[in-house]
Amino acid sequence: MAMERFSSLLPIVLVFLCLLRTDAGDQPLSKIAIHRATVGIDGSAHVRASPMVLGLKGEDIEWVIVEVRSSNPTADDWVGVFSPAKFNSSTCPADIDDPGAQSPYICSAPIKFQIANYSSPDYTKTGKSSLKLQLINQRADFSFALFSGGFMNPKLVAVSNVISFANPKAPLYPRLAQGKSWDEMTITWTSGYSILEAIPFVEWGLKGWPQTRSPAGTLTFTRNSMCGPPARTVGWRDPGFIHTSFLKDLWPNSEYTYKLGHRLFNGSYVWSKLYSFKASPYPGQDSLQRVIIFGDMGKAERDGSNEYSDYQPGSLNTTDQLVKDLENIDIVFHIGDITYANGYISQWDQFTSQVEPIASAVPYMIGSGNHERDWPGTGSFYNTTDSQGECGVLAETMFYVPAENRAKFWYSTDYGMFRFCIADTEHDWREGSEQYKFIERCFASVDRQKQPWLIFAAHRVLGYSSSFYYAAEGSFAEPMGRESLQKLWQRYKVDIAIYGHVHNYERTCPIYQNQCVSKEKSHYSGTVNGTIHIVAGGGGSHLSNFTDVKTDWSIYRDMDFGFVKLTAFNHSSLLFEYKKSSDGNVHDSFTISRDYRDVLACIHDGCEPTTSAT
Numbered sequence: 211m212a213m214e215r216f217s218s219l220l221p222i223v224l225v226f227l228c229l230l231r232t233d234a235g236d237q238p239l240s241k242i243a244i245h246r247a248t249v250g251i252d253g254s255a256h257v258r259a260s261p262m263v264l265g266l267k268g269e270d271i272e273w274v275i276v277e278v279r280s281s282n283p284t285a286d287d288w289v290g291v292f293s294p295a296k297f298n299s300s301t302c303p304a305d306i307d308d309p310g311a312q313s314p315y316i317c318s319a320p321i322k323f324q325i326a327n328y329s330s331p332d333y334t335k336t337g338k339s340s341l342k343l344q345l346i347n348q349r350a351d352f353s354f355a356l357f358s359g360g361f362m363n364p365k366l367v368a369v370s371n372v373i374s375f376a377n378p379k380a381p382l383y384p385r386l387a388q389g390k391s392w393d394e395m396t397i398t399w400t401s402g403y404s405i406l407e408a409i410p411f412v413e414w415g416l417k418g419w420p421q422t423r424s425p426a427g428t429l430t431f432t433r434n435s436m437c438g439p440p441a442r443t444v445g446w447r448d449p450g451f452i453h454t455s456f457l458k459d460l461w462p463n464s465e466y467t468y469k470l471g472h473r474l475f476n477g478s479y480v481w482s483k484l485y486s487f488k489a490s491p492y493p494g495q496d497s498l499q500r501v502i503i504f505g506d507m508g509k510a511e512r513d514g515s516n517e518y519s520d521y522q523p524g525s526l527n528t529t530d531q532l533v534k535d536l537e538n539i540d541i542v543f544h545i546g547d548i549t550y551a552n553g554y555i556s557q558w559d560q561f562t563s564q565v566e567p568i569a570s571a572v573p574y575m576i577g578s579g580n581h582e583r584d585w586p587g588t589g590s591f592y593n594t595t596d597s598q599g600e601c602g603v604l605a606e607t608m609f610y611v612p613a614e615n616r617a618k619f620w621y622s623t624d625y626g627m628f629r630f631c632i633a634d635t636e637h638d639w640r641e642g643s644e645q646y647k648f649i650e651r652c653f654a655s656v657d658r659q660k661q662p663w664l665i666f667a668a669h670r671v672l673g674y675s676s677s678f679y680y681a682a683e684g685s686f687a688e689p690m691g692r693e694s695l696q697k698l699w700q701r702y703k704v705d706i707a708i709y710g711h712v713h714n715y716e717r718t719c720p721i722y723q724n725q726c727v728s729k730e731k732s733h734y735s736g737t738v739n740g741t742i743h744i745v746a747g748g749g750g751s752h753l754s755n756f757t758d759v760k761t762d763w764s765i766y767r768d769m770d771f772g773f774v775k776l777t778a779f780n781h782s783s784l785l786f787e788y789k790k791s792s793d794g795n796v797h798d799s800f801t802i803s804r805d806y807r808d809v810l811a812c813i814h815d816g817c818e819p820t821t822s823a824t
């Protein structure tokens with residue numbers, strides 16, 4: 211009887227669990243059925259945007275005023291920002307498959323949108339609205355279009371004049387990343403200059419010293435590189451050209467300045483602003499070293515556009531806190547679910563613009579998440595559509611990581627006394643897999659006397675999480691995660707394992723064989739006999755609930771936006787802090803104090819087998 215009742219409830223339970231597994235938010239741009247748009251130009255309506263030319267003093271972010279007039283205003287009128295400005299001139303790709311669509315199609319989603327009455331509540335009475343929107347330089351001109359009919363049945367009523375940045379092709383949004391060796395910094399940026407128009411390079415050198423030039427490589431990709439819609443259809447936008455330069459043989463800890471440059475074939479130069487960074491410490495160097503780690507930040511618009519669904523409500527707070535404290539940050543890890551562009555390619559530019567103050571100054575190391583990579587039938591470990599057709603191409607091109615093969619997003623990187631082993635949960639990580647071998651090699655190859663602080667990070671939770679959906683699965687993590695990797699964390703005495711994916715903060719006790727090995731909560735000292743697991747997925751995307759189920763291992767939970775900071779003072783002393791994005795204050799912390807002999811201590815299976823020498 212009980213079984214019968216259970217099987218009749220099973221479909222409901224499964225639907226419920228599925229709902230729990232899906233992200234609650236949708237990319238706001240996906241709410242617009244742009245390919246169903248019809249045209250009904252109303253001569254009495256108009257849209258006017260000013261100023262006509264942006265960035266006259268080299269700015270790459272500008273505010274514009276958009277004046278709307280309509281003789282038939284309604285509450286669901288909206289204004290779409292299109293770039294390139296001639297948005298209805300494109301030929302629709304064959305795979306926009308919507309038999310209900312009427313010609314002429316509009317085949318490109320806007321890059322942002324706003325409700326017409328957003329800042330003019332009387333719009334429906336007066337037919338007059340004025341919007342203040344922020345634009346970033348994105349390699350093409352802009353126009354603003356008034357639509358009636360809401361998002362589902364948009365009807366184009368009026369189109370504005372065209373406005374443009376003074377140099378739409380300008381080199382922009384540099385992001386630093388550690389190279390394959392500690393003394394190499396890579397700089398990746400975006401421009402509108404192909405290799406047929408200009409030669410890209412970085413002019414750089416020790417601050418205050420003569421500068422040198424290093425060449426840059428150029429990558430781009432086409433719509434055909436996308437695996438499915440919307441990235442391949444309405445979400446497609448030309449990504450421009452993505453350049454990477456490798457600055458080598460850096461002097462540890464030294465201040466460098468740099469400028470992005472393009473030498474046009476007529477002999478003239480186009481330059482970016484002047485930036486600076488501090489070179490990484492020599493591996494094992496004893497000095498103050500500060501690391502920020504979080505996942506799932508996404509982007510948001512400072513003008514309030516797109517965000518009626520609060521898609522990533524904490525994103526700007528996190529960004530702003532990091533910018534505010536930048537002089538106390540040496541390196542950042544954003545461990546997956548980077549932009550949540552979800553196949554709307556324009557959003558990658560918006561994201562790189564948002565993080566530019568951080569990424570241009572300290573290495574901004576990314577990990578791959580489901581929203582970057584997953585797409586059915588493309589080798590992603592999880593067969594979901596979460597990348598919305600991007601299938602990893604954007605993440606792998608827009609940001610550099612020191613991976614052997616950027617399509618397989620796992621890598622190790624050293625920062626002074628830290629060794630980071632960054633896994634890619636969207637590719638197989640189980641025992642026997644190529645990635646498992648990499649993880650073991652990363653752990654095994656570190657000299658703990660030089661680099662005592664061994665950190666494992668991955669997007670999905672492979673260790674422990676009390677999130678509602680992992681608890682509902684009964685595994686409190688990705689199924690098979692602990693079974694596969696626990697023996698490596700234990701054998702190689704990983705100090706801290708950090709995950710994203712779950713949008714909250716949680717800390718466990720030090721764990722060995724699924725058991726807490728210490729009752730201590732704030733100061734760990736002596737031998738290393740367990741790994742502390744952290745969820746730091748509250749970077750910005752809508753928050754995840756915790757289960758009510760109590761577990762022994764969970765010792766701090768916070769359903770809020772935040773990020774974690776690791777500070778190594780020296781080889782014996784590490785401070786861990788969890789900071790909220792809203793106030794930048796520390797809301798959870800602990801310290802680890804120990805010496806090299808404590809790492810070497812033969813506990814559990816963490817020692818090489820020994821033979822007695824005589």
Ligand SMILES: [Fe+2]
Nearest residue numbers: 547579580711
């Ligand atoms: Fe995720």
